[in-house]
Amino acid sequence: MQTHQNAEMKKQTRRTFVASAVTLGASAAASAMPSMEKEKKVLVHHAFFWLKNPDSKEDLAKLLAGLETLRKIETIKQIHIGVTASTEKRPVVDSSFHASELMFFDSLDGQKTYQDHPIHQKFIADCGHLWDKVIVYDAMDV
Amino acid sequence: MQTHQNAEMKKQTRRTFVASAVTLGASAAASAMPSMEKEKKVLVHHAFFWLKNPDSKEDLAKLLAGLETLRKIETIKQIHIGVTASTEKRPVVDSSFHASELMFFDSLDGQKTYQDHPIHQKFIADCGHLWDKVIVYDAMDV
Numbered sequence: 001m002q003t004h005q006n007a008e009m010k011k012q013t014r015r016t017f018v019a020s021a022v023t024l025g026a027s028a029a030a031s032a033m034p035s036m037e038k039e040k041k042v043l044v045h046h047a048f049f050w051l052k053n054p055d056s057k058e059d060l061a062k063l064l065a066g067l068e069t070l071r072k073i074e075t076i077k078q079i080h081i082g083v084t085a086s087t088e089k090r091p092v093v094d095s096s097f098h099a100s101e102l103m104f105f106d107s108l109d110g111q112k113t114y115q116d117h118p119i120h121q122k123f124i125a126d127c128g129h130l131w132d133k134v135i136v137y138d139a140m141d142v
Numbered sequence: 143m144q145t146h147q148n149a150e151m152k153k154q155t156r157r158t159f160v161a162s163a164v165t166l167g168a169s170a171a172a173s174a175m176p177s178m179e180k181e182k183k184v185l186v187h188h189a190f191f192w193l194k195n196p197d198s199k200e201d202l203a204k205l206l207a208g209l210e211t212l213r214k215i216e217t218i219k220q221i222h223i224g225v226t227a228s229t230e231k232r233p234v235v236d237s238s239f240h241a242s243e244l245m246f247f248d249s250l251d252g253q254k255t256y257q258d259h260p261i262h263q264k265f266i267a268d269c270g271h272l273w274d275k276v277i278v279y280d281a282m283d284v
Contacts, residue, residue, distance in 0.1 A: 044222055044244055045229075046188055048279060064284055082281030085185055087253055092189075093278045100281035102186055102244075111229055136235045137190060139224030139242035142206055 041141035042077070043105040045114075048097040050133040059130050060098055066127035067101050073117045075110035076103050111138070183283035184219070185247040187256075190239040192275040201272050202240055208269035209243050215259045217252035218245050239277075253280070 053059050060083070067081045080102040084095045105111040114120055195201050202225070209223045222244040226237050247253040256262055 042222055043227055043229075044224055044242065046244075046279075047234075080184055080186055080281070080283050082184075082186055082283050085250070085253075085280035085282040087185075087187075087250060087280040088257070090278070092276045093280060095280065097279065097281075100186070100279065102188075102281070108227070108229060111227075115230070134234045136232070137188075137239065137242065138227035138229040138235060138237065139222070139239075139244070140227040141222050141224050 040106055043108060043111055044139045044141070045103045045105060045111055045136065046139075047101045047134055047136045049099040049101075049131045050096065051098045051130060052132040053130075054098060063099050063127055063130050066123045066130075067099065069119055069123055070101065070103075070114075073114050073119050075105055075113045075117075077106055077110075078104040182248055185250060185253055186281045186283070187245045187247060187253055187278065188281075189243045189276055189278045191241040191243075191273045192238065193240045193272060194274040195272075196240060205241050205269055205272050208265045208272075209241065211261055211265055212243070212245075212256075215256050215261050217247055217255045217259075219248055219252075220246040 049063060051059050051063065064081060064083075070076065071079055080100075082100045082102070084097060084100075087093065087095075089095065103111075103114070105114065191205060193201050193205065206223060206225075212218070213221055222242075224242045224244070226239060226242075229235065229237075231237065245253075245256070247256065
């Protein structure tokens with residue numbers, strides 16, 4: 001029994017070692033990858049915009065330029081400004097939006113600071129007339 | 143008329159210069175941030191899930207466990223699996239979803255490989271009965 005336990009412990013140790021090695025491998029891969037997820041949980045803030053004038057390239061350019069100004073807000077840890085991608089049209093894919101703003105924050109407070117920030121408020125004042133609809137989704141990493 | 147046109151052109155040139163200066167400022171800020179965007183454009187794939195049994199913690203746990211299996215798909219460059227965040231309730235915020243899956247790909251092909259991947263197909267087969275609705279948004283960085 002003792003021997004069996006020792007064998008079990010050895011197995012456990014080996015498993016822990018293998019798990020650690022895998023984790024280290026993953027960390028090494030992660031550090032080569034531009035990612036925050038190895039450090040802390042991320043608050044994902046994703047806003048989708050539908051233009052009032054869907055065919056106006058000028059309005060889209062204005063909106064995208066407005067979104068670019070948000071990059072300077074210091075609590076934003078990562079930002080992606082995009083337009084509808086030309087992925088396959090499937091029933092679950094909503095490709096009707098015109099612009100998207102994806103941001104990572106490292107806390108609820110960081111997101112609140114962004115909401116109240118003068119640069120964000122100026123963006124809404126300057127560009128709010130361009131959109132017909134906005135939907136925002138806030139998700140917290142599990 | 144000609145003079146007016148020249149004045150317009152000068153204004154346009156100035157606008158272009160100002161726009162470029164703004165872009166340069168944004169790039170400098172981006173390089174200090176942990177992000178892929180300075181290297182290459184990202185295809186952002188974001189899926190939101192609404193459970194058939196919204197109050198079932200067990201079903202949510204099953205769905206989240208299913209989403210975790212997707213991490214192994216090699217064309218995913220970054221992944222965040224989350225639940226509704228407790229940010230401020232504002233009219234534009236849709237906090238009715240139950241789980242969210244955010245992925246970055248570096249190409250349309252990478253996203254297609256993910257769609258067709260056996261691990262993804264197994265996830266749909268195993269977990270598809272758990273959700274009532276899915277909305278997917280695909281955005282390409284500008």
